[in-house]
Amino acid sequence: xxxxxxxxxxxxxxxxxxxxxxxxxxxxxxxxxxxxxxxxxxxxxxxxxxxxxxxxxxxxxxxxxxxxxxxxxxxxxxxxxxxxxxxxxxxxxxxxxxx
Numbered sequence: 686x687x688x689x690x691x692x693x694x695x696x697x698x699x700x701x702x703x704x705x706x707x708x709x710x711x712x713x714x715x716x717x718x719x720x721x722x723x724x725x726x727x728x729x730x731x732x733x734x735x736x737x738x739x740x741x742x743x744x745x746x747x748x749x750x751x752x753x754x755x756x757x758x759x760x761x762x763x764x765x766x767x768x769x770x771x772x773x774x775x776x777x778x779x780x781x782x783x784x
Contacts, residue, residue, distance in 0.1 A: 695754060696751070696754060696756055699747060699750055699751055699754070699756075700751075702747055703744065703747040703748075703751070706740060706743045706744045706747060707744065709740045709743070710737070710740045710741060710744065713733060713736045713737045713740055714737070716733050716736075717733045717734070717737065720733060721733065722734040722737075748762070
């Protein structure tokens with residue numbers, strides 16, 4: 686057992702769950718690109734955009750768990766978000782994907 690294992694005993698389980706949730710976001714992103722944000726699967730009657738919101742909420746929940754376990758701090762996340770926003774091209778508009 687290494688130091689990270691001792692300090693954060695559940696971190697690897699939490700990271701595994703986080704990876705699964707990220708995969709779900711990728712899956713619904715593909716459905717949105719293919720079928721559109723308002724399209725829904727007849728089986729569950731939930732629009733793709735609602736599925737995306739749910740999956741992103743799941744990721745945010747895992748981030749909260751990681752913060753609560755001391756793996757990261759909000760200030761570190763805030764800085765990472767700002768760095769990403771500064772890197773994004775000025776011509777980018779989120780509405781380009783919507784069908």
